[in-house]
Amino acid sequence: MSETRPADPADPEGADTVQQLGEDVVLAALREVIDAHNAHNAPDAHRAPAPPGRGVPVGMPVGPGDDAAVLRLEDPRLVATTDTMSQDQDFRPGWWAYPAEAAHGVGTKAAAQNLSDLSAMGARPVALLVSLTLPPQTRLDWAVGVMSGIAAAATAPGAAGCVIAGGDLGSGDVVSVTITALGTPTGARSLLRSGARPGDQLAVCGPLGRAAAGLAVLEGEVSPARGAESLLEACLDAQRRPAPDLTAGPRALASGATAGLDVSDGLxxxxxxxxxxxxxxxxxxxxSLAEEITALGRLDAHSSRGWVLGGGEDYALLATFPGEADLPEGFRRIGEVRSCDGAPGVFAGGTVSAGWDSLRQGEGPASRSGSQSCGK
Amino acid sequence: MSETRPADPADPEGADTVQQLGEDVVLAALREVIDAHNAHNAPDAHRAPAPPGRGVPVGMPVGPGDDAAVLRLEDPRLVATTDTMSQDQDFRPGWWAYPAEAAHGVGTKAAAQNLSDLSAMGARPVALLVSLTLPPQTRLDWAVGVMSGIAAAATAPGAAGCVIAGGDLGSGDVVSVTITALGTPTGARSLLRSGARPGDQLAVCGPLGRAAAGLAVLEGEVSPARGAESLLEACLDAQRRPAPDLTAGPRALASGATAGLDVSDGLxxxxxxxxxxxxxxxxxxxxSLAEEITALGRLDAHSSRGWVLGGGEDYALLATFPGEADLPEGFRRIGEVRSCDGAPGVFAGGTVSAGWDSLRQGEGPASRSGSQSCGK
Known part of the structure; x- marks a missing residue:
């Protein structure tokens, strides 16, 4: 796939590179995408008009163009996160067949991983800031595609009202997208990693292992068996244009979740x-994960267990709930919380297969010496 | 300078690279810098303790470690900006003699340019988010030095209370630092680019041309004449570790400024x-700029005019004030605002030298066809 139709951002033979067109033209094109998104997703948040007098009252959102964006939050409590996605580190253009798909996917994924972080805190997003680094030979439509992908992620369910508030455009050897996502808590508390108590249930919302399976296929590490085309597509989508459930964290919080985080580095x-x-x-x-492991085994029976237990970038929500609580819709129980006598960690309960320990040892932070005796 | 003692972040022979040490060790080292900064610069903003129950009340700042930071703003009005600084695009390690200087300078500059954007809006900073991309061979002390430089910039006058709220650590071919700065307006209005009115005075706060002069020396484009050592040092500092006046924007706003922005791309x-x-x-x-041009001429008489009029990265504050107003301390008048009949632009008044037009033509956005007749 990557050899025949590379979706590289740079095309040495192409016209319309960002270098040829210049910063003003590129910014104007990006601005069109941003304005259209903001008008659609946050119709009440008009850009402040140029004032006749001495500056505009603070509180109206001021779009890209000034030194900084000005927003009025409904709540003085602010939830903020930032994350960078770099070409060849976090994605390869060759994963996609066409440039437009690649650009859109990169933007979607960069935004989705930050939006997922907000959801995992129980917050809803209110604004994104985008710092876009592009090689001089990047085609304009690639740059526009990235911003369109960001806008697409920011119109997912749970992201209503989220504006693209501004950003920065720079030059570099490879494409790099840094997004800062700003949000508002949906409840009186945030959903933190700390807070789980012995007796709680451990639950997850969203598929596990799909992004890792998609990555393995894209990187040529496995050749999926025939007859699993729709599953394959779902796994490729999970890796190339993830669509995390941005309502999962707020729903968990509303249902009394005691702790939570998104599964970005593996369960x-x-x-x-x-x-x-x-x-x-x-x-x-x-x-509780057997069905999921079996299903992904249709792509590669030897890898599916590792994908589900160790694969990252699924942006599923892992959360703990009081033992007596009904789990909110979309969540399934995968374990329980016990006391640990000072040596916290993750342990296997139920049917422990031979592969379990070797996998844990391969997982670095999940295999800690001395923790085997904890809480059992 | 760059050939004999390169201050590269990566040292193939060195131990203690971020790859060797691993993410947990690097994050712990960065966290020490962050915690020390926050304790010093914002002693009242304690990190939320791990809760015994179901999460902490939102509103306490939660430090790096959770999916996102949680802050309580004094004001629901939020000013936000983001900017990326990339190795070889925005800085070269060879500009510095020693690795520790380089790392500190890179962090300082990355933070300063964002903090300056907040000041230019009339805001004071409350939090920084840092996304740090490092090559695997980066020495740990280089990574720590970047964060120390960020912390140093965030303790400048005008930045009291500004915390480093969190961030992201990733891998890439070269060092790249993206900072998002979040701030609070200091007045009822923000200082925007729009708002200048005919009859206003045009004024600037801070030196012009120094960062460009420093860049020319660092890039070997000019060899400064002897006898100007202290000026040379000031220019090198302006380029390598800028210290913009973060109180300039709020002071301008308090004095009734009608518009303003920082001089990041040239006057x-x-x-x-x-x-x-x-x-x-x-x-x-x-x-009004003659004295400044003459002074920088001691480094290179042929370049000084271009440095003052076209040099970027000085982070001086350019602002307009009502014609009758006393300018606030530190500001000097450099022109006036006139009506333009629909063709806005920058024009030379007073003594127009032969070099003026050619310089404007070289400045791209500042030389617009048809604007010559406007407002004169």
Whole structure:
């Protein structure tokens, strides 16, 4: 795929590169995408008009163009996160067949991972800031495609009202997109990694392992068996243009979740972070994941267990709930919280297969010496 | 300088690279810098303790570690800006003699340019988010030095209370630092580019041309004459570790400024932006810059005029004030605002030298066809 139709941002033979067109033309094109998004997704947040007098009253959102954006928050509590996605580190243009798909996917994924972080705190997004680094040979339509992908992610359910408030355009050897997402808490508390208590249920919302399966296919590490085309597409989408459920965190919080985070680095690794922040033992009930592992096994039977337990970038929401609570819609129980006597970590409960420990040892932070005795 | 003692972030022979040490060690080292900064600069903003129950009340700042930072703003009005600084595009490690200087300078400059944007809106900074991309071979002390430089910039006068609220650490071919600065307006209004009115005075706060002079020396384009060592040092500092006056924007706003922005891309270019946003003609009184041009001429007589009129990255504050107003301390008049009949731009008043037009033509956005007749 990547050899025959590379979707590189730079095309040495192409016209309309950002270098040829110049910053003003590129910014104007990006601005069109931003203005259209803001008008559609946040129709009440008009850009402040040029004032006749001494500056505009603060509080109206001021769009890109001034030194900074000005927003009025409904709530003085601000939730903020930032993340960078770099070409060849976090994505390869060759993953896509066409440039337009690649650009859109890169923008979508850069925004989605930040929006997922806000959701995982129980917040809803109100604004994105975008810092876009492009090689001089980048085609204008690639730059516009990235911003369109960002806009697409910011119109997902749960992101209503989220504006693209401004940003920065710079030059570099490869494409790099840094997004800062700003949000507002949806409840009286935020959903933190700390807060899980012995007796809580451990639950997850959203598929696991799909992005890792998609990555393995895109990188040529596995050749999926025939007959699983729709699953393959879902896995490729999970890697190339993820669409995390941005309402999962707020729903969890409203249902009394005690702790939570999104699964961006793999279930075991992220569960370990929650366990350590909460100073508890998380006992995974592996049989609860059996169906998911079997399903992904249609792509590659030898890899599916590793994808589900260790694969990152799914942006599923991992959360803990009081033991007696009904789980909110979309969440499924995958384990329980126990006390750990000072050695927090993740442990296998139920049917522990031979592959389990070797996988944990390969997971770095999830395999900690001395933690085997904790909470069992 | 760059050939004998390169201050590269990567040292193939060195131990203690971020790759060798791993993410957890690097994050812990960066976290120490961040915690020390926050404790010193914002002693009242304690990090939320791990809660015994169901999460902490939102409103306490939660430090790096969770999916996002949570801050409580004193004011629901939020001013936000973001900017990326990339190795070889925005700085070269060879500009510095020692790695520690380089890392500190890169962090300082990355933060300063964002903090200056907030000041230019009349805002004071409350939080920085840092997305740091490092090559795997980067030495740990280089990474720590960048964060220390960021912390140093965030303790400048005008930045009291500004925390480093969190960030992201990633891998890439070269060092790249993206900072998002969040601030609070200091007055009822923000200082925008629009708002200048005919009859206003045009004024600037801070030196002009020094960063450009420093860049020319660092890039080997000029060899400064002897006898100007202290001026040379000031110019090198202006380029390598700028210290913009973060109180300039709030002071301008308090004195009734009608419009303003920081001079990040050169006086003529940024003045043109203000003129266009305000739909006015800005008439520069070039004689007001003569002393500055003469002074920088001690480094290179042929370049000093271009440095003062076209050099970027000085982060001086350019602002307009009512014609009858006393300028606030630190500001000097450099021109006036006139009506432009629909063709805004920057024009020379007073003594117009032969070099003026050619310089404007070289400045791109500042030389617009048809604007010569406007407002004169």
């Amino acid at each position: 075991l690794r992220d569960a370990d972070r929650l366990a350590r922040a909460s100073e508890v033992a998380l006992v995974l009930e592996e049989q | 003529l270019r940024d003045a043109d932006r203000l003129a266009r946003a305000s739909e006015v003609a800005l008439v520069l009184e070039e004689q």
